Amino acid sequence: MNAPVPTDRLASPSPASNVVPGTPAGPPRGDGILVDRVSVTYPNGTTAVRDASFALDPGTICALVGINGSGKSTVFKAIMGFVRPSAGAVRLCGMPVAQALKRNIVAYVPQSEDVDWNFPVLVEDVVMMGRYGHMNMLRIPARADRAKVDEALERVGMAAFRKRQIGELSGGQKKRVFLARALAQEGRIILLDEPFTGVDVTTEGAIVALLRELRAAGHVMLVSTHDLGSVPDFCDQVVLLDRTVLAAGATAEVFTPENLQRTFGGALRNFRLGGAALHQDADRRSLTVLTDDERPLVFYGDPDSDGEGRT
Amino acid sequence: MDGLLAELLVPFDYDYMRKAIWVSALVGGTCAFLSAYLMLKGWSLMGDALGHAIVPGVAVAAILGAPFAAGAFVAGLFASLAMYVVRQKTKLREDAVIGLVFTSLFALGLLIASMRPTAVSIQTIVLGNILAISDEDIVQVAVIAGVSLAVMALLWKDLMVTFFDEAHARSIGLRVTTLKIVFFTLLSACTVAALQTVGACLVIAMVVTPGATAYLLTDRFGRLIGISVALGVSTSAVGAYLSYFLDGATGGVIVTLQTLLFLAAFVFAPRHGVLASRRRRAAGLGETREAARAREAIQAREAIQAREVAP
Ligand SMILES: Nc1ncnc2c1ncn2[C@@H]1O[C@H](COP(=O)(O)OP(=O)(O)OP(=O)(O)O)[C@@H](O)[C@H]1O
Numbered sequence: 001m002n003a004p005v006p007t008d009r010l011a012s013p014s015p016a017s018n019v020v021p022g023t024p025a026g027p028p029r030g031d032g033i034l035v036d037r038v039s040v041t042y043p044n045g046t047t048a049v050r051d052a053s054f055a056l057d058p059g060t061i062c063a064l065v066g067i068n069g070s071g072k073s074t075v076f077k078a079i080m081g082f083v084r085p086s087a088g089a090v091r092l093c094g095m096p097v098a099q100a101l102k103r104n105i106v107a108y109v110p111q112s113e114d115v116d117w118n119f120p121v122l123v124e125d126v127v128m129m130g131r132y133g134h135m136n137m138l139r140i141p142a143r144a145d146r147a148k149v150d151e152a153l154e155r156v157g158m159a160a161f162r163k164r165q166i167g168e169l170s171g172g173q174k175k176r177v178f179l180a181r182a183l184a185q186e187g188r189i190i191l192l193d194e195p196f197t198g199v200d201v202t203t204e205g206a207i208v209a210l211l212r213e214l215r216a217a218g219h220v221m222l223v224s225t226h227d228l229g230s231v232p233d234f235c236d237q238v239v240l241l242d243r244t245v246l247a248a249g250a251t252a253e254v255f256t257p258e259n260l261q262r263t264f265g266g267a268l269r270n271f272r273l274g275g276a277a278l279h280q281d282a283d284r285r286s287l288t289v290l291t292d293d294e295r296p297l298v299f300y301g302d303p304d305s306d307g308e309g310r311t
Numbered sequence: 312m313d314g315l316l317a318e319l320l321v322p323f324d325y326d327y328m329r330k331a332i333w334v335s336a337l338v339g340g341t342c343a344f345l346s347a348y349l350m351l352k353g354w355s356l357m358g359d360a361l362g363h364a365i366v367p368g369v370a371v372a373a374i375l376g377a378p379f380a381a382g383a384f385v386a387g388l389f390a391s392l393a394m395y396v397v398r399q400k401t402k403l404r405e406d407a408v409i410g411l412v413f414t415s416l417f418a419l420g421l422l423i424a425s426m427r428p429t430a431v432s433i434q435t436i437v438l439g440n441i442l443a444i445s446d447e448d449i450v451q452v453a454v455i456a457g458v459s460l461a462v463m464a465l466l467w468k469d470l471m472v473t474f475f476d477e478a479h480a481r482s483i484g485l486r487v488t489t490l491k492i493v494f495f496t497l498l499s500a501c502t503v504a505a506l507q508t509v510g511a512c513l514v515i516a517m518v519v520t521p522g523a524t525a526y527l528l529t530d531r532f533g534r535l536i537g538i539s540v541a542l543g544v545s546t547s548a549v550g551a552y553l554s555y556f557l558d559g560a561t562g563g564v565i566v567t568l569q570t571l572l573f574l575a576a577f578v579f580a581p582r583h584g585v586l587a588s589r590r591r592r593a594a595g596l597g598e599t600r601e602a603a604r605a606r607e608a609i610q611a612r613e614a615i616q617a618r619e620v621a622p
Pocket residue numbers: 042043044046047048066067068069070071072073074075
């Protein structure tokens with residue numbers, strides 16, 4: 001699953017594993033997340049995102065890809081209502097943001113620097129916070145809430161750590177706890193800001209498997225990531241961002257070498273190997289390796305190749 | 312023996328001592344509740360700032376013949392707001408903002424008080440005078456403390472989420488800004504109450520020390536609040552009682568007691584205390600010592616085997 005992906009898989013219609021049963025054909029209508037011509041200007045005058053639009057339906061995993069400072073976190077903030085768009089609008093499950101938040105529809109897995117790790121809360125307390133939106137004013141957990149917390153901890157494999165103070169975990173473990181909180185929250189929409197940074201391959205695999213389960217259950221997930229290599233593995237939609245949406249749509253159509261070049265410009269390490277540099281024989285295939293900062297994305301130039309040349 | 316007991320019960324014979332004890336306990340408990348939050352967010356100095364910043368309010372109230380608490384409360388809110396605005400609009404660090412706002416207001420307060428020395432006793436404002444508190448002030452303090460405790464009992468979990476992970480708090484539909492305003496309003500009100508008990512200079516101790524002590528004793532926020540309130544109530548009541556015998560300023564006695572308990576926790580706390588971590592580190596070293604012994608044993612055996620193999 002973690003092997004780089006050959007072009008033929010990208011160029012052909014999405015592989016079976018990426019198709020959710022019952023997903024209507026045609027472009028997404030935005031029944032999950034609809035970002036409609038949104039611009040965000042910060043108080044210091046920086047316009048971080050201009051005229052960004054994309055639409056996601058339930059049962060989708062969408063990657064949000066772009067260089068540092070391209071506005072990924074800003075898009076999350078706009079979806080969460082942290083920053084008010086200076087133009088355009090966001091609708092979540094057909095509702096305005098404020099209403100969607102009140103209905104407890106959105107779960108957010110933060111970039112790890114946004115949390116106070118010294119706070120005296122245990123892992124299970126953090127996951128229980130996901131249930132607060134389902135409780136009464138006093139936030140007294142019912143048996144059902146405890147059961148959900150247990151289940152969420154099991155699913156991310158953190159049940160053994162439930163009595164640890166939240167700061168006493170490794171980076172990858174912290175990520176899993178926050179994922180468990182999102183599970184316990186049972187939001188239709190899950191936003192994950194760089195869930196794979198500093199996470200090893202096993203944990204990444206576990207997180208991806210979990211996201212797939214959630215997709216099958218009809219959740220919408222928006223995942224910002226620098227890990228280009230894994231995007232075609234589990235994302236059925238991609239939004240390429242550079243202060244605006246450069247391209248958005250099905251992975252097969254959008255996640256192409258040309259678009260990625262456009263998104264990353266010089267920031268992407270790009271090795272094109274072909275002809276004499278690659279082979280001594282008459283093979284005319286070429287090989288393109290794109291890498292941002294994590295796992296490289298490998299395109300094989302010849303559409304006939306069946307991927308024997310995988311690295 | 313009977314004589315000693317009678318001696319110890321003497322303070323309870325005086326109406327003013329009885330009042331001082333229960334009012335101090337009430338104020339101490341309320342401040343301790345708030346301290347659990349303040350200390351965690353690095354806002355500890357905020358308490359100090361408010362304590363000093365409300366002095367001009369008290370001075371003006373005294374000159375106008377208005378209730379102390381009203382003037383103090385207005386000034387406290389103004390100070391909180393000023394700190395918030397300066398913080399938002401500039402890139403100054405929190406401590407600089409706090410220092411700036413509270414010294415300015417304290418200076419203003421001293422200036423006003425010194426212009427009308429008959430109306431205002433600076434000594435009372437700075438050092439507090441619980442032993443001479445008027446019935447009217449007792450009612451004010453009791454109302455402030457009662458309302459604060461009730462509101463905090465209702466909202467403590469929502470505030471915990473807000474301070475731990477604001478993004479998540481929003482995502483479950485909490486009104487983060489409103490919650491923060493409520494918290495700082497209560498804080499302003501409680502510093503007013505504490506001003507009467509321990510004086511402007513020592514307010515900070517009341518809103519920091521119990522929480523800090525409790526932090527060393529537990530990793531769960533709910534327990535932290537419980538411990539903190541228990542410490543606040545007991546030290547304040549006992550401090551007020553002892554001040555009868557010591558003939559010292561009540562505030563001084565209370566805060567000294569709180570500091571002693573903090574030091575005890577610092578040394579003896581079961582998990583986060585100095586002794587405990589030294590013991591744990593020694594245990595950790597013990598393991599490596601054992602590992603070293605095992606390695607030595609293996610090396611010795613290998614040496615013997617080598618000798619046996621050699622002719
Ligand atoms: N609070 C802020 N005030 C002003 N400008 C900001 C603020 N936050 C972000 N920006 C600017 O907006 C732009 C987009 O930032 P954003 O955080 O959305 O990038 P990002 O795509 O998440 O980057 P990264 O990959 O580093 O997380 C950047 O140029 C940044 O400097």
